[in-house]
Structure formats: structure tokens, C-alpha cells
Amino acid sequence: MKLLYDPLSTILARQMDACALRQRVIADNIANANTPGFKKSVVSFQQQLKRALGETGFNMSVSHPRHIAPGQGGLDNLTPQVIKVEGTSMRASENNVDIDQEMVNLAANALLYRLAARVWSDRANLMSYVIKGGR
Amino acid sequence: MSLFESLHISATGMTANRLWLDLIANNVANINSTGTPGDPNNKPYRRQAPVFRQVLRQQLGAAPAAVSPGLGVRVSQLVQDAGEPRLVYDPDHPDAHPETGYVAYPNINILNEMVNMLAATRAYEANVTAFEAAKQMYLSALEMGR
Secondary structure: OOOOOOHHHHHHHHHHHHHHHHHHHHHHHHHOOOOOOOOOEEEEOHHHHHHHHOOOOOOOOOOOOOOOOOHHHHHOOOOOEEEEOOOOOOOOOOOOOOHHHHHHHHHHHHHHHHHHHHHHHHHHHHHHHHHOOOO | OOOOHHHHHHHHHHHHHHHHHHHHHHHHHOOOOOEOOOOOOOOOOOOEEEEEEEOOOOOOOOOOOOOOOOOOEEEEEEEEOOOOOEEEEOOOOOOOOOOOOEEEEOOOOHHHHHHHHHHHHHHHHHHHHHHHHHHHHHHHHHOOOO
16 A cells, blocks of 8 residues: 555646745855846746646556556646746846745745645644554 | 866855955045156046856757756956046155156045946846855755755
8 A cells, every 4th residue: 555655746746846946046046146147047846737637638557568548647747847937037137037926936936835834744744643543 | 077167166156246346445535545647657547347258068069059057157367447546636745746746536426336236246246146045956956865
């Protein structure tokens, strides 16, 4: 039995990985808020997650051992992507860091990370409660 | 990719902006550091400004198209303002030009320095906020399973 290695725990772990990466990217954007010519980066994860969960597009079934597994099979190699935002400029120095937007993203990202950690903890506590027989 | 990398990235931002603040303080402190006009041995103070550059990750064997998060900011060099010094007529000044009587003052606009100081302070605070958020994230990770 997969006690804490079910799909939801995997998703939570991937989500926390993505948030940690996004935190790095946002910290880098904020550190370079005054660097001339700097272009900000963003982390794309929610799209990949939706695709891995099969919410978008269609799911193909694997009916032959040589088929490539789609959908759920992609959950383990779900990787967040860093995308550089070129083409926009916030000021004359060609820098495109919007500090207000970065601060909002920063707060939202930290909350999302804590949410994932909280959900994981609650599940672990529930398991521990069950294991102890409700005591 | 080190464990507390986002803390280090925010730290580079704080270091760079603190250096900028130091330079501004030096500029304001030297606003009256005079020199003799046209004398290469006795130049007035020149305003200094930092040049910010992003720190890129050095990765061997990575695909060229793959974008990886940067590693923060650094001050690559300090540049001196090339502006002409401000000339003030004061023949009794020790730095006065022997013939014209003019003294060279640094070309520093105090308003400019004050605005830059505010920008540097706010940028520093933004980095501190990012640092705090990263710290909270690491703390919540430590609380997992409690």
C-alpha cells in the first residue's frame, strides 16, 4: 500500500518544488529591479499540472505495452518551467520588472507553498491518527 | 542549486543596494570637496554611481534554449560622473584658480542624490521582504509532519 506516495502527495511535493523555484525567480527579479536591460522570468507550472492531471486535452489509454503512457504517467516527470519575458519594458533602461506585481507574486507564492505544506501535514497527521487507532 | 539559494539571491540584492546607498552617502558627504579648475593634480570630487549587472548561472551541458533562474545581482563597476564641475567665483579660497579666481565644485545635484537614496532604500526593503517570504517558506517546510 502506498501510504504517503499516492498521487496527491506527489502533486503536493511537485507544487512545493515549483513554489521553491518560483521563489528563486521572484527573488532574482526583485534583486535585479534596478539592473539596466534585465528581463524578468516567470515560472509556469499550473498548465503542466493541469495537463498531467488530464484536465485539458484528452486522455489516451494504454492498451499495448509499447504505448507511451499519457496523462497520469506524466506526474512523476512534471517539471516547472522558467520562462523569460522578453519584449516588454517598464522604463527607459529596458528593464521590465514590475515591482508591485513581483511583491504580489511573492506573497501568493509563499502562501501557496505553506498551503501545500499544511495539506501534506494534515494528511500525515490523519495517517498517524489512524495508525494509532484514534487515540 | 544550493539549499537556501533564494536567501542568497535576496542577499545579493541587499548587498548591491547597500553599496549604492554607501555611494550616495559618499556623494552627499563630498558635495563641497573642491578642486582647482584645469589643474589635473587637484581635481574636485566626482560623483560615483554603481553599474548593476545580473549574475547568471554557469551550467555545463545545459540545453542552450533552457532558461534557468538567475543568481541575483552584482555591482560590476563604479563609474565616475563625467559632468563638468560647477565653477564658483571665490578668489580667497585655497583651491581658487590663481588667474581667474574660480573654484571647482563637484557636479552633484543634492535632489538627484536624495531621489536615488529613496530608490535604493525601497529596493533594499523589497529584497528584505523577499528574504522574509523565503524564510517563512523554509520554516513551514520544517513544520511539515509535526
